Amino acid sequence: MNKPLSDKSWQYRQLNAVTPGLDALSDALIELVAAGEPIVAGTADLQYSNGLAKFHALHPDRFVQFGISEQNMVSAAAGMAAVGMKPYVATFASFLALLCCEQIRMDVAYSKLPVRLIGHHAGISLGFYGTSHHATEDLAIMRSIANLTVIAPADGNQLKEVIKAANDYPHPIYIRIQRGRDPEVYAQRQPFTIGKAISHYSGTDLMIIATGSTVHPALEATRALRAAGASVGFLDMATVKPIDRDAILDAAGQSPRILTVEEHNVLGGLGGAVAEVLASEGLPVKLTRHGIYDEYSLIAPPTHLYAHYELDAKGIEARATRLLEGRA
Amino acid sequence: MEITGGRNSLRPTDEEIAFLKDRAKFCRLETIRLIEIAKVGHYTSVFSAAELFSALYYDAMDLRRGEPKWEDRDRFMMGKGHAAVGLFPLLADLDFIDRDVLDGYTRLGNPLGDHPDMTKVPGIDFSSGSIGHALSAGCGMALAGRMLGKDFYTYVMIGDGELQEGQVWEAALFGAHNGLGKLIGIIDRNGYQLDGSVDDIIGVEPIVEKWQAFGWETHVVDGHDVAAVATLLRTLKADRERTRPVMIIAETVKGKGVSYMETEPGWHLGYLDPSDAARAIAEIEAMEI
Incomplete structure (x- = not known):
């Protein structure tokens, strides 16, 4: 009892x-x-x-x-x-x-x-x-x-x-940080340098830059896109400030398109920080900031929300595909 | 006379009392001198606290002249940071900052502004400017002192208007819950804030009962009776086993020492033309408290 x-x-x-x-x-x-x-x-x-x-x-x-x-x-x-x-x-x-x-x-x-x-x-x-x-x-x-x-x-x-x-x-x-349910991105602990992005893949069609909770799904999306034949690179931008300027410039040098992915308003966060670097350098890169589009989220279980807002692996892949196909 | 800090008896000697009065006068006069440089400042917020500053910095607190970073020093901070103009001269007097720094008060590149900045001014133990944070920071210092096995005291002066800030009461709960016996709060109960009388704006009475109800040991003292203030602070420090934080309600007069400031709350912020400054200085010189 x-x-x-x-x-x-x-x-x-x-x-x-x-x-x-x-x-x-x-x-x-x-x-x-x-x-x-x-x-x-x-x-x-x-x-x-x-x-x-x-x-x-x-x-x-x-x-x-x-x-x-x-x-x-x-x-x-x-x-x-x-x-x-x-x-x-x-x-x-x-x-x-x-x-x-x-x-x-x-x-x-x-x-x-x-x-x-x-x-x-x-x-x-x-x-x-x-x-x-x-x-x-x-x-x-x-x-x-x-x-x-x-x-x-x-x-x-x-x-x-x-x-x-x-x-x-x-x-x-x-x-x-998140709620302790993050799927593993790094199977082993590896020394972390504050202010330094972690490069996972290079890419000449598209560079995806993600931070925090979106690293895992964005990395999965990257792998799926690569498996389908696209040259997609990936950067884990764990340090959002000070942002790794060199890594962003390098990404812009590789690919004409960059997609930032964050579980955050598209204004002022990772996408904003990347935009500031690209614009201040005058680089002709097509930047798409993916995240929450300046609105308050609906109420639902988190996984349902991630699917709804295209912040899970499938959603990020779909978002990147539209970008690669020049649709948005 | 050197900083006493000796506290051989609980009541200061006549000579010590005369010295503390002299330093309170010095605090007021220097405030007038510095505000003449800035052309605007908080005279009256200093004048209500001048005896408190004097008793703390020249008697109660364990400090070492010229060593503002001495790690076992007692700490002081104030929520009413706008009274910093009265504190800076004391820091110079204790060789924490160069005296000639005072002469550039508020000028471009000088570390001394209207509010105290710990990153710029040796001897300032915590920055302030946004009212309501200081007692929380003081709680953190006192708790960390205990965790680190240190014996220093943490003194936090807050304004009576500051009691309207909700965070003060978060700190009140926290300090009592954690038994921070080496935390001594002082309310400068001068009765006024920017827009008028504290009691007219958002009343804070009964102050003593509130702090008692929150679990603090309370004391009420005439904040301009420097002998009484020093005696109280010595007495509190004599009990090093105290397990409750202390709140002193210092009854003060805003603008104490300058007659027309004592009766006009608008002087919370203002400027004295040199002709009026001369009269104010004469009144302060003649003060008998």
Whole structure:
């Protein structure tokens, strides 16, 4: 009577077990604590959603529960950094980047404090939880804040390497991640260099550039297009700011068409950043920015939304095909 | 006289009190001098806090002259960052910044502006300018100090109008919940904000009961009685085992020391022509508090 009957039933505190991918954030921080780093992790009543419950259990003395007070969390993290700690604070990307925008700008970025801001469940990955929980503006907002580096890892292994690379990075960082269900892009951990795009394929017909959650489906689309005979290249632009200018120029040199793919408004995010580089160099490249087209997403399970907005592998392939055929 | 910091007894000596009064006067006079350079500034926000600044920087806080980055120093920050013009002269007086930097206050390339900037000014422990963040940052510092095994105190001055910011109350919950006993808040209860009386705009009373209800140890003090302020701060520091954060409600007068500023809230921001500055200086010189 006191237990669920089915082992398929689960409750919130079992999220880590249901979604093992959620361990990545905690595991990366646990490694740093083991290395003697003055790490402190905090969250605003979401320790199961972002998996920090695992870190909490192992290092209760290095975990801070802020409750539902995101702005207090960001300002307090800045205070902690100001006296020598390396704080990681995590909450939904929608709340972190929008609700706490001013605390990020004033207390973290302007003050040049090495706080790591983890915006999780970014994009439309919270599906039917609705617009309040979607973050399709965060890249644009965070990218416009001086001193702030913006990184969107593609999967758990890359996240771990980003956190490792971030350890001695002197600037504050906004790290945009998903909900721990990311399919694996990088089977092995490979050293991550902040500000450097990762080239997977070259291409003379089309270059696809993706970031974060869209890397996996865009890479699958790239492979399908290549298998069908098109020369399609692919870049993982995990660091959205500072953007890898050289990689973009190289892509523009290879192909007359570039397609950016992001789980974000097409305004101001990855596509915007790439457009700025291409335009400022005066390069005659046909750029198509694919993402959410300046609208609020519908409500649906995430996979249904990705299909609807052509952000899954099939959709991205279809979008790229239209571009290759000169239809749009 | 050197920074005392000795605190051999809980009540400062007459000589120490005279020194702290003198430094509060110095703070006010320098504020008038610096605002003459900028041609606009927050005189009255400094004047309500001058004795608090003096008691903190010349008595309560553990500081080392000329070593603004000493890692075990006590920290100070203020949500009412617009009073920074009164703090900069003290930082120069403590050899944290060069005195001649003051002479270029707000001029192109000078690090000193209307609000304090930790990235530009040695001795500023945290930047401010957007009201409501400081107590949160102070909570973070005090908590990190405990995690790092440090013994420093964190002092956060906030304005009474600042209590209208919701984030202050997030920090109030957080500080009490985490038992931040080395966090000392000070409300400069001068009663006024830009648009008028705090109580007319969005009332904040009962302040003491609110902080008590939030779990903070509260003290009310006459913010212009520098001996009382210093005694209170020494007393608080004498108990190093405290497990609750402290909020001091310092009852102050906005514009204290200049008669017409004390009675006109519009002086929150303003400029004194040199002829009026001379009269203000004469009133401050003659102050007996």
